[in-house]
Amino acid sequence: MTVDPRKFYQAKYKTIGDIPGVGDATVAKLRELGITTVENLVTMSARDLVKEGIGDETADKLIAAARKAIALTFIKGNDLLELRKNQMALTTGCTALDKLLTGPSGKSGLPTQSISEFFGEFGSGKSQLCHQLCVTAQLPEEQGGLGGSVLYIDTESVFLPERVIEIAARFPHFADDPKRALKGIIMAQAFTSEHQIVLLEAADEIIKDNNVRLIIIDSLTSHFRGEYIGRENLAPRQQKLNQHMHKLIRLAMAFNAVAVITNQVSTTPDAYSFEPKPIGGNIVGHIAHTRVFIRKGRNTLRILRILASPFMPEGEAPMNLDKYGMHSDEDITHLEEPEPEPEPEPEPEEFNIDI
Ligand code: GTP
Numbered sequence: 001m002t003v004d005p006r007k008f009y010q011a012k013y014k015t016i017g018d019i020p021g022v023g024d025a026t027v028a029k030l031r032e033l034g035i036t037t038v039e040n041l042v043t044m045s046a047r048d049l050v051k052e053g054i055g056d057e058t059a060d061k062l063i064a065a066a067r068k069a070i071a072l073t074f075i076k077g078n079d080l081l082e083l084r085k086n087q088m089a090l091t092t093g094c095t096a097l098d099k100l101l102t103g104p105s106g107k108s109g110l111p112t113q114s115i116s117e118f119f120g121e122f123g124s125g126k127s128q129l130c131h132q133l134c135v136t137a138q139l140p141e142e143q144g145g146l147g148g149s150v151l152y153i154d155t156e157s158v159f160l161p162e163r164v165i166e167i168a169a170r171f172p173h174f175a176d177d178p179k180r181a182l183k184g185i186i187m188a189q190a191f192t193s194e195h196q197i198v199l200l201e202a203a204d205e206i207i208k209d210n211n212v213r214l215i216i217i218d219s220l221t222s223h224f225r226g227e228y229i230g231r232e233n234l235a236p237r238q239q240k241l242n243q244h245m246h247k248l249i250r251l252a253m254a255f256n257a258v259a260v261i262t263n264q265v266s267t268t269p270d271a272y273s274f275e276p277k278p279i280g281g282n283i284v285g286h287i288a289h290t291r292v293f294i295r296k297g298r299n300t301l302r303i304l305r306i307l308a309s310p311f312m313p314e315g316e317a318p319m320n321l322d323k324y325g326m327h328s329d330e331d332i333t334h335l336e337e338p339e340p341e342p343e344p345e346p347e348p349e350e351f352n353i354d355i
């Protein structure tokens with residue numbers, strides 16, 4: 001029987017104090033630096049730790065142990081296959097979208113251990129989908145969920161508990177008490193891009209303690225876009241975004257979680273295509289594995305398109321966005337009340353127009 005190397009080391013090094021040769025003083029020192037879990041450690045380099053006053057040898061040992069625990073080091077193909085076997089898929093609660101999101105493994109939904117991006121213009125339904133995923137992530141695995149809770153980093157103050165309750169009501173798991181869906185959501189508002197970064201940097205412990213399996217950043221780019229204005233700020237903006245996205249991918253891998261980001265499309269016309277371009281440029285594009293473009297149609301119609309991804313073929317399909325959230329027709333037929341008999345049309349009155 002093969003052993004998942006990550007599980008092996010995770011069990012071995014549950015806390016930083018479990019790593020051989022690490023004493024209470026180092027644990028305390030790391031805590032001062034905001035490093036409280038093994039997953040935290042892996043986001044640091046040995047040099048960072050030495051700079052903060054931790055001995056060379058200890059720093060190396062710490063980083064090596066942390067990397068083993070979350071498998072962010074060189075890894076053999078067969079071990080990688082083992083890790084991939086643990087990859088799960090989170091249902092979106094929308095059958096047509098899940099169908100589009102079917103990977104080579106046959107699993108349907110948003111893959112864990114990676115970042116999924118929803119992008120589209122204002123009102124296309126990115127935040128509505130995030131609310132919906134807050135519900136589906138809490139569903140048991142046999143219903144396509146991850147059986148875990150959700151961390152929602154809200155940068156535009158759009159999170160509405162009432163909407164979660166409303167959407168939860170259509171899922172049998174929550175039908176008896178849709179309010180229950182709120183208990184599994186941890187919400188944090190980010191007021192600036194720096195605040196947003198810090199919230200995620202400090203999230204390891206919360207994620208671990210609450211069995212968070214879905215991390216949402218809605219929206220990833222709004223603060224960055226507002227704060228880093230002008231060409232001269234493009235490079236520092238991309239550098240910060242890069243760092244932020246890497247933290248996110250590490251968390252998704254360490255906790256076998258789904259990471260979701262939203263992104264508005266830029267209205268700047270592009271000389272080469274009429275396609276809207278997501279904000280954030282190449283960095284976001286290269287790190288996000290699954291990219292879903294939402295296009296607004298008439299009224300409640302939305303067209304969702306999967307862009308090329310290593311996990312899924314390209315494809316698009318229509319869906320509805322309304323009080324039930326994002327769904328295909330078959331998702332709500334069991335809830336539809338029968339159409340009331342139409343009132344008989346009154347006989348049209350005769351018009352007598354005197355000229
Ligand atoms: P930005 O954040 O502005 O870029 O937009 P977004 O893509 O996040 O849009 P959002 O998810 O907030 O979608 C809002 C849209 O959802 C509304 O304009 C409505 O068209 C649609 N919607 C349909 N039914 C409902 C409903 O019952 N409640 C709400 N809040 N929105 C609904």
Ligand code: MG
Nearest residue numbers: 126127128158
């Ligand atoms: Mg939004």
